[in-house]
Amino acid sequence: MKPDVKKKFLAAYDQYADPLFRHCYFRIYDREMAKDLVQEAFFRTWSCLIKNEEIKNIRAFLYRVLQNLIIDAVRKKKPLSLDQLLDEGFEPADKAAPDLIQRLAAKEVGQKLALLAEPYRSAVLMRFIDELSPKEIAKVLGLSENLVSVRIHRGVNRLKQLLEALEEKTKQF
Amino acid sequence: MIKNFQEIINQAKKVALSSEEKKTIRVGLELFMAKPPVRNTSLIRHLWQERSKVNISLRPLMNKLQYMVIALIITLVLGGSVSFAAESTRPGDILYPIKVGVNEEVGDWLAISNQAQAKWDARRAERRLEEAEKLAVEGRLDAAVRAEIESRFASHAQAFQERAEKIEAKQNSGAALEINSDFEASLRAHERVLAQLASEETNNRGEAGLLLAEVRSRLNATAEARTNVEARVIAAEANAESKAAAEGKFKAAENKINEVRGFITQVKSAVSADAYVQAQAKLKVATDVVLRGKAEIEAQTYGKALASFQEAIRIAQEAKLLVATEQRIDLEIVVPTNIPAQAQAEINSEAEQDTPDDTAVEAELNVELETEVEPDDSTLIETEGKVKIDIGL
Numbered sequence: 001m002k003p004d005v006k007k008k009f010l011a012a013y014d015q016y017a018d019p020l021f022r023h024c025y026f027r028i029y030d031r032e033m034a035k036d037l038v039q040e041a042f043f044r045t046w047s048c049l050i051k052n053e054e055i056k057n058i059r060a061f062l063y064r065v066l067q068n069l070i071i072d073a074v075r076k077k078k079p080l081s082l083d084q085l086l087d088e089g090f091e092p093a094d095k096a097a098p099d100l101i102q103r104l105a106a107k108e109v110g111q112k113l114a115l116l117a118e119p120y121r122s123a124v125l126m127r128f129i130d131e132l133s134p135k136e137i138a139k140v141l142g143l144s145e146n147l148v149s150v151r152i153h154r155g156v157n158r159l160k161q162l163l164e165a166l167e168e169k170t171k172q173f
Numbered sequence: 174m175i176k177n178f179q180e181i182i183n184q185a186k187k188v189a190l191s192s193e194e195k196k197t198i199r200v201g202l203e204l205f206m207a208k209p210p211v212r213n214t215s216l217i218r219h220l221w222q223e224r225s226k227v228n229i230s231l232r233p234l235m236n237k238l239q240y241m242v243i244a245l246i247i248t249l250v251l252g253g254s255v256s257f258a259a260e261s262t263r264p265g266d267i268l269y270p271i272k273v274g275v276n277e278e279v280g281d282w283l284a285i286s287n288q289a290q291a292k293w294d295a296r297r298a299e300r301r302l303e304e305a306e307k308l309a310v311e312g313r314l315d316a317a318v319r320a321e322i323e324s325r326f327a328s329h330a331q332a333f334q335e336r337a338e339k340i341e342a343k344q345n346s347g348a349a350l351e352i353n354s355d356f357e358a359s360l361r362a363h364e365r366v367l368a369q370l371a372s373e374e375t376n377n378r379g380e381a382g383l384l385l386a387e388v389r390s391r392l393n394a395t396a397e398a399r400t401n402v403e404a405r406v407i408a409a410e411a412n413a414e415s416k417a418a419a420e421g422k423f424k425a426a427e428n429k430i431n432e433v434r435g436f437i438t439q440v441k442s443a444v445s446a447d448a449y450v451q452a453q454a455k456l457k458v459a460t461d462v463v464l465r466g467k468a469e470i471e472a473q474t475y476g477k478a479l480a481s482f483q484e485a486i487r488i489a490q491e492a493k494l495l496v497a498t499e500q501r502i503d504l505e506i507v508v509p510t511n512i513p514a515q516a517q518a519e520i521n522s523e524a525e526q527d528t529p530d531d532t533a534v535e536a537e538l539n540v541e542l543e544t545e546v547e548p549d550d551s552t553l554i555e556t557e558g559k560v561k562i563d564i565g566l
Binding site: 009013014018021026039128159 | 182185186188189190199201203205
């Protein structure tokens, strides 16, 4: 293994830890678990690197590993209906968030994003919040680029509709 | 209140790890990178459950244990005596499948490390050859039995080779050298026996010859593997570790030579003078090689010294196997000494009547012993009779 691989990998951590965490957080709404999953994603990626497996796009690879971990985690977690939770006054904000701005942002954005159902949510998240290209998203999700573009487009439209509807509702009161 | 899409995106981007959290994960990551723990990829990790190290390290063992428990129950139900009785069977016997299918499989499960498994594979291959030799001596090595033994031998030898390569791939050249060297010594001894059997005028010489060819090809492969590993050991740089390894091997070589010397002296009376002399000569060579290794330690070429000591162990082992094989085959015609007094009296009277004939019989028996032909059941009784006469004289 080349000596600079370690350096490059740590640089990748510095660069992508936050976006990965953000992505994970808006998928599972559990700050602690999101931290665990991000760490595990880096562990697994490193394990692949030291086995001399070639990784062309480290960013896409990390997202892919994280995506699989999220799927595993969601499968094992007791299924919860988000609609039901929202009706009951579910607040996705985390008490553990480091500062007030983050807490408020997480709360409000989380509630809004939660309106959007899968698979559109992850597509929108990756495209606009993580700023991955549709090509990279296709790689991460193992789908065609075309399908990913369609999901992004529909996801954005749906979210805009939902936001408008929500605004109408608040205006009425 | 967030109203539009762009605002959501902007706000969402504010969610991040705190610098402290980021640092903690980074430290964990660096630790992981410095010394990655051995992970079993087949295990599904329960992330939110407490991580149990015991669970991870014992899991492969537990998987094995499950089968072992089943096998143990079967063995207990059938009775340990069956398993024990099966140990001395040969192909064609009723209990032979128990020997290779149950007893040896249990042995396989008991060997956990790669090295232990490689040794057990080598041992299984040897057991097949021992069976073949015994059958050939008895004249029962027909084509079908030979084919069965040969295929089993080949598969064990193949398994051994794969394990040895695995061990070497893990940078454990010392261990790889040791097991290859041991297996080579054993194959060489069996090759000699089979060559002798193939050259004798018996019904089975053709079959013994075919088996001999297989053993020779395996012997060559093992010798080649051993030479390659040896070259790598010699080329390894000299440091404190290699010094300790060489010194450890020196002690092992000395112990081995002493053990073999004791063994040869012990069985001296049971083997032919020729074998005894040959074994002693080999032992002398081994002692010389140890001296050479000692000189190499002084010259600080520890890799070479290690290889020399391993060579000495191999030569000593060959010396041991040389007499052990002969003793093993001779054991089959060992004479019972506890002869009932009545029978002895009968023999005595018989002996008095007809002495010259008995000497001839005795001579005949000696010839049989020398050619190492094991008598079948009917001749065994006959042999006993003859020997009783011998004692009576």
